[in-house]
Amino acid sequence: MTELTKIVEKKPIPSGAIMLQGLPDVGLVGLIATSYITSELNLDEIAYVDSDLLPPVIVLHDGLPHAPLRMYGKNNIIATISETAVPAASLHIVMRAFIDWMQSKNVKMVVSMGGIPVENRQAIKEPEVFVAASTKDQLNLLSEKGLKILKGGYMVGPQALTMRYCAERNIPAIALMAQSFYNYPDPEAAAMVIKELTKIAEIKVDISKLLEQGEEIRLKARDIMRRTQQEMTRMKKTQEYDLPLYV
Amino acid sequence: MSKRRKRSIFEVMNEYVENFRIWAEEIIESAVAERPRWDVKSCCLEPLCNVFITIDEAVVTADLPNTDPKNIKVKAVSEDSIEIRAKMKRKLQFDYFGITHRRGEFSSFRCQVHIPVPVDTKQMKSDFKRGVLEVRLPRKKGYEIKIE
Numbered sequence: 001m002t003e004l005t006k007i008v009e010k011k012p013i014p015s016g017a018i019m020l021q022g023l024p025d026v027g028l029v030g031l032i033a034t035s036y037i038t039s040e041l042n043l044d045e046i047a048y049v050d051s052d053l054l055p056p057v058i059v060l061h062d063g064l065p066h067a068p069l070r071m072y073g074k075n076n077i078i079a080t081i082s083e084t085a086v087p088a089a090s091l092h093i094v095m096r097a098f099i100d101w102m103q104s105k106n107v108k109m110v111v112s113m114g115g116i117p118v119e120n121r122q123a124i125k126e127p128e129v130f131v132a133a134s135t136k137d138q139l140n141l142l143s144e145k146g147l148k149i150l151k152g153g154y155m156v157g158p159q160a161l162t163m164r165y166c167a168e169r170n171i172p173a174i175a176l177m178a179q180s181f182y183n184y185p186d187p188e189a190a191a192m193v194i195k196e197l198t199k200i201a202e203i204k205v206d207i208s209k210l211l212e213q214g215e216e217i218r219l220k221a222r223d224i225m226r227r228t229q230q231e232m233t234r235m236k237k238t239q240e241y242d243l244p245l246y247v
Numbered sequence: 248m249s250k251r252r253k254r255s256i257f258e259v260m261n262e263y264v265e266n267f268r269i270w271a272e273e274i275i276e277s278a279v280a281e282r283p284r285w286d287v288k289s290c291c292l293e294p295l296c297n298v299f300i301t302i303d304e305a306v307v308t309a310d311l312p313n314t315d316p317k318n319i320k321v322k323a324v325s326e327d328s329i330e331i332r333a334k335m336k337r338k339l340q341f342d343y344f345g346i347t348h349r350r351g352e353f354s355s356f357r358c359q360v361h362i363p364v365p366v367d368t369k370q371m372k373s374d375f376k377r378g379v380l381e382v383r384l385p386r387k388k389g390y391e392i393k394i395e
Contacts, residue, residue, distance in 0.1 A: 119299075122376040184295055184310040184379060218312040218378065220344060222295055223284060 005051035005097040013046055013073065013105050018201050020079040021112040023069075023086055023158040024228040026237065027180030028221055029115035030159070031081055032190035036210045037203065038079045043072035049098065053090035059083045069094070077203065078107070085227040086158065088234035095161040103169050110173040111201060112162045113193045115180030116150075117240060127179035127189045129196040134166045134173040142174065145199055150177065153244060156237050174200065182237075183229040185221035187214040287351035292339075294356040296331070298363065300386075305362045307382040313337065314356065316375040321382055323368035328361045329382060 022034025037043075048067035058065040068084035086094060102110065116130060130150035133139040143149055155163065159175050166173030176196055180189035191207040198204060210217075232238075284293040296309040311319065311333045318334035333356040341349045366384035373382045 122374075122379050122381065181310075181379070183297055184308075188377075215312040215378065218310060219339070222292070222310075225295055226284065 004053055005049065005093055007047050007071075007097065007101040008050050008067075009047045011044060011046040011073075014076055014078065015106050016108050017073065017076045017078045017105070018203075019102055019107045019110045020077065020197075021110060021158070021162060022080065022114075023082050024084070024224060024231075025157050025159065026115035026117050026182055026232070026240075027184060027186035027189055028225055028228065029178055029180050029186055029189045029193060030113035031224075032185065032187050032210075032217060032221070033113045033193045033197075034079050034081050036190065036207075037077075037194065037197075037205050038072045038081065040205050040209075041074065041077065041203075043074045043077065043079055045070055046073040046078070047071040049094060051090065051094055051097070053087070053093055055084060055087065057084050076108075078105075083224065085224065085231045088231045091158060091161060091235065095158060096165060099162065099165040099169065099171070103171060107171060109201075110162060110166055110171060111197060112159045112173065112175045113190075113197070114157075114159045114175065114177050115186060115189050116177045117182035117237075118179045121179065121181045121186070124179055127186075127192045129176060129178045129192050131177070131196070132163065132175040134163055134171070138172055138174060142200065147196060147199065150175070152246065154239050154242055156239050157232070157235055176200075183225060183232075185218045185225050187211070187217045285353060287349075289357065290338075290352060290354045291357040292353045292355075293358050294331070294333070296358055296360055298360060300364055302386075304386055305364055305366050305384045307331075307360050307362070307384070309333075309356070309358065309360075309380045310378065311356055311375075311380050312378050313339070314378075319373075319375060319380060321371070321373050321380070323371070324359060326368065327363075327366070328359055329368065329371070329384075330357070330359045331380065331382075332357045333380070 020034050020037060022030030024031050048070035057068050059068050069082040072079045131142050131147045132150045133142060139149060163173055163175055176193050178189035178192045180186040187210055191210045194205055194207050294309045294311055299306045307329060309331050313335045314333040315336055320332045322330055324330045335354055338352050338354045340352045362384060365387040367387055368384060371382055371384045373380060
């Protein structure tokens with residue numbers, strides 16, 4: 001953990017928990033999914049990221065200040081959300097500090113949720129969900145459970161770093177990604193990710209309310225989506241459209 | 248201590264170009280004052296919108312939740328820009344967004360979108376699906392050069 005970036009714990013952190021991660025990214029899919037789970041499971045705020053590399057921002061909820069990048073938890077679940085776009089230039093250091101902290105808390109598995117940008121999203125009624133994993137054994141297990149494997153291509157951004165650093169540290173990590181709009185908030189894609197999550201983790205969440213609230217979420221997520229898009233441009237997120245060279 | 252790999256001239260140049268690009272972006276961003284994406288005077292919210300350029304057309308999309316396709320209007324305001332206006336199904340006050348220190352309400356979405364390539368605005372077509380408006384404008388054709 002670097003001195004510039006530290007995790008401040010507000011409550012006891014459950015050991016051996018499943019970590020859900022939903023940072024602002026394509027279609028805000030992971031953020032919407034994680035925020036919804038946090039609210040539905042009534043998780044408590046347990047920690048936050050304090051970093052000189054993040055913008056000098058706080059978020060007020062009922063008049064009280066909160067760090068934008070924070071963790072919620074209860075029993076065997078920890079969920080990470082961010083109410084502000086994480087600057088592309090700070091992403092490596094913040095994610096490394098974050099994953100070091102997870103390792104110190106003996107996190108059992110990380111599930112990083114997000115979106116895969118597709119150009120014809122308007123024509124897709126039910127977005128498909130794909131999965132990638134940090135180990136071959138996990139991938140086989142996911143395949144046996146009927147999940148579709150993301151076999152090739154590039155990943156860019158918080159999910160990419162989560163997979164890389166978790167693989168380096170032997171922390172089991174899964175990336176769940178739904179087809180989504182690139183720069184429009186996509187609650188339907190978030191609902192599909194949660195649906196798949198319930199197949200691989202002991203988390204029971206009803207997605208019907210999320211689908212009902214879709215329009216409201218899209219209205220309220222306009223500005224964070226706009227700022228997230230600026231950061232996605234900086235991190236060259238569109239590389240995910242590129243066709244990779246496999247020789 | 249590990250020995251540092253000698254970088255090629257191309258790598259060094261790439262790094263300079265990349266640093267210059269970031270610097271130029273920062274200059275442009277700081278020169279254009281940030282503004283709110285809402286206007287209380289006209290009761291408008293600015294929607295999220297985007298422009299994609301393909302070989303044949305420019306595709307403008309806008310996210311328009313809380314609207315009805317009947318109440319969306321798209322018009323060309325010049326040769327290279329279009330205006331999108333959409334009346335909301337229900338008006339929204341600031342407190343809907345959890346903001347109690349501002350007053351005002353929003354009844355429509357409105358934005359002007361600049362198209363960066365020559366297009367034929369008379370031929371534009373629009374479609375509204377899953378709350379997203381899509382406007383397609385065919386690109387103006389150039390002329391062919393004979394290959395000898």
